[in-house]
Amino acid sequence: MTGIETSPGDHTALWPAPTADGAVDATVTVPGSKSVTNRGLILAALAAEPGWLRRPLRSRDTLLMAAALRAMGVGIEETVSDGALGSSGPSGGGEAWRVIPAGLHGPATIDVGNAGTVMRFLPPVAALADGPVHFDGDPRSHERPLHGVIDALRALGARIDDDGRGALPMTVHGGGALDGGPVRVDASSSSQFVSALLLSAPRFNQGVEVRHTGAALPSLPHIRMTVDMLRAAGARVDTPEAGGERGVWRVAPSALLGRDLVVEPDLSNAAPFLAAALVTGGRVTIPDWPERTTQPGDELRRIFTEMGGSCELTDTGLTFTGTGRITGIDADLHEVGELTPVIASVAALADSESVLRGIAHLRLHETDRLAALAKEINELGGDVTETEDGLRIRPRPLHGGIFHTYEDHRLATAAAVLGLAVDGVLVENVATTAKTLPDFPGLWTGMLDATTTSARRS
Numbered sequence: 095m096t097g098i099e100t101s102p103g104d105h106t107a108l109w110p111a112p113t114a115d116g117a118v119d120a121t122v123t124v125p126g127s128k129s130v131t132n133r134g135l136i137l138a139a140l141a142a143e144p145g146w147l148r149r150p151l152r153s154r155d156t157l158l159m160a161a162a163l164r165a166m167g168v169g170i171e172e173t174v175s176d177g178a179l180g181s182s183g184p185s186g187g188g189e190a191w192r193v194i195p196a197g198l199h200g201p202a203t204i205d206v207g208n209a210g211t212v213m214r215f216l217p218p219v220a221a222l223a224d225g226p227v228h229f230d231g232d233p234r235s236h237e238r239p240l241h242g243v244i245d246a247l248r249a250l251g252a253r254i255d256d257d258g259r260g261a262l263p264m265t266v267h268g269g270g271a272l273d274g275g276p277v278r279v280d281a282s283s284s285s286q287f288v289s290a291l292l293l294s295a296p297r298f299n300q301g302v303e304v305r306h307t308g309a310a311l312p313s314l315p316h317i318r319m320t321v322d323m324l325r326a327a328g329a330r331v332d333t334p335e336a337g338g339e340r341g342v343w344r345v346a347p348s349a350l351l352g353r354d355l356v357v358e359p360d361l362s363n364a365a366p367f368l369a370a371a372l373v374t375g376g377r378v379t380i381p382d383w384p385e386r387t388t389q390p391g392d393e394l395r396r397i398f399t400e401m402g403g404s405c406e407l408t409d410t411g412l413t414f415t416g417t418g419r420i421t422g423i424d425a426d427l428h429e430v431g432e433l434t435p436v437i438a439s440v441a442a443l444a445d446s447e448s449v450l451r452g453i454a455h456l457r458l459h460e461t462d463r464l465a466a467l468a469k470e471i472n473e474l475g476g477d478v479t480e481t482e483d484g485l486r487i488r489p490r491p492l493h494g495g496i497f498h499t500y501e502d503h504r505l506a507t508a509a510a511v512l513g514l515a516v517d518g519v520l521v522e523n524v525a526t527t528a529k530t531l532p533d534f535p536g537l538w539t540g541m542l543d544a545t546t547t548s549a550r551r552s
């Protein structure tokens with residue numbers, strides 16, 4: 095139907111990561127944000143009127159979200175945007191999704207794949223459906239934490255059958271409505287527990303008051319994204335930042351507006367391309383980089399500058415320029431954890447040690463990212479050790495070999511970054527990048543081909 099990979103990919107396939115002959119010099123149009131697209135779909139599905147998502151990301155995680163909403167009765171139509179939106183790019187050739195809300199129905203069956211946003215954001219939606227909604231996904235989805243959502247929904251009045259582990263598979267017995275009200279959640283293993291409850295809360299009878307009870311809360315920018323998008327859809331939200339109580343978010347019950355939303359490029363998926371500028375001492379421009387955003391990927395400007403590059407944000411986008419020298423960093427990535435794999439690769443190619451902190455929760459992401467990064471970089475000759483809450487990376491000369499990717503899109507893009515500087519890196523199952531990036535190999539070789547072409551011209 096879509097031509098985009100919706101399975102975890104083929105483990106036997108090895109992709110020879112291309113090395114860079116010299117400094118890269120390219121403009122790369124990065125597809126839309128996964129996090130914005132999947133929040134946009136949910137808010138549009140819960141709205142009181144139809145809405146639009148323009149330049150949505152069309153990748154495994156977002157197609158699973160769209161399929162799940164359709165399974166509950168929501169209309170999501172593929173259309174072509176009007177020309178007013180300008181350039182199209184790989185997010186779907188100027189395409190848009192028209193979302194037509196409808197009564198939410200069960201019985202339905204939802205495949206979450208290995209998408210945190212699907213497995214966590216949809217159970218509260220399912221609690222509003224008028225029948226049972228069964229959730230299952232890839233084997234890894236059974237291991238990823240979901241207890242925060244399950245326990246909170248039960249406390250708010252939902253009936254859920256699981257196998258007692260607080261994880262998938264499970265069935266949410268939608269009752270057509272949910273009481274809502276105050277609830278305590280330990281979201282130290284995933285910010286998505288908080289986002290999940292807030293996103294559907296305008297439709298709960300009493301809205302919601304979410305109180306985070308755990309220790310540290312990761313990925314705060316993603317919670318800010320949830321709050322911003324709720325407000326843009328007309329919801330009333332109180333936050334700790336706006337003078338509210340620490341660790342407490344409140345959403346009032348209200349109707350949501352149908353929006354016309356243009357999805358920003360996925361700045362976390364810009365990471366490998368910006369890294370290419372840093373690693374090769376070249377220059378990469380990402381068009382449409384937003385001036386203001388809640389996406390954690392915006393932090394790349396600061397992090398990669400500290401590692402030795404420089405950047406300029408203009409009307410055309412973000413241009414990042416490297417010098418060929420990479421400095422190690424000591425960085426707390428607690429708020430921007432999903433940037434870790436690419437930063438780890440850059441750090442492995444630096445000229446001094448790096449310490450990446452505050453990211454213990456990455457052990458429960460698509461794979462155990464700390465263990466996987468340490469093992470795979472070390473198999474290429476690196477010196478990476480796991481600490482209690484992160485990684486210590488001591489650069490060493492690397493050699494080629496197979497880089498296993500554990501069905502983790504960000505492991506595969508991190509491997510491609512190493513491959514720019516190291517001959518003979520074979521990336522296992524590069525197709526797993528389709529979780530959030532359609533045709534990553536095409537974009538990557540396109541970046542390198544553009545470099546060769548501009549070098550030939552000069």
Ligand SMILES: O=C(O)C1=C[C@@H](OP(=O)(O)O)[C@@H](O)[C@H](O)C1
Pocket residue numbers: 128129210211283284285286289312313316317431432455
């Ligand atoms: O809400 C979101 O869109 C996300 C929140 C973060 O999850 P965690 O808080 O589980 O790290 C992030 O890592 C994930 O890629 C996307």
Ligand SMILES: C=C(OP(=O)(O)O)C(=O)O
Pocket residue numbers: 208209210211432459460504530
């Ligand atoms: C952690 C990630 O994804 P998910 O939305 O599946 O949690 C990620 O994309 O880095």
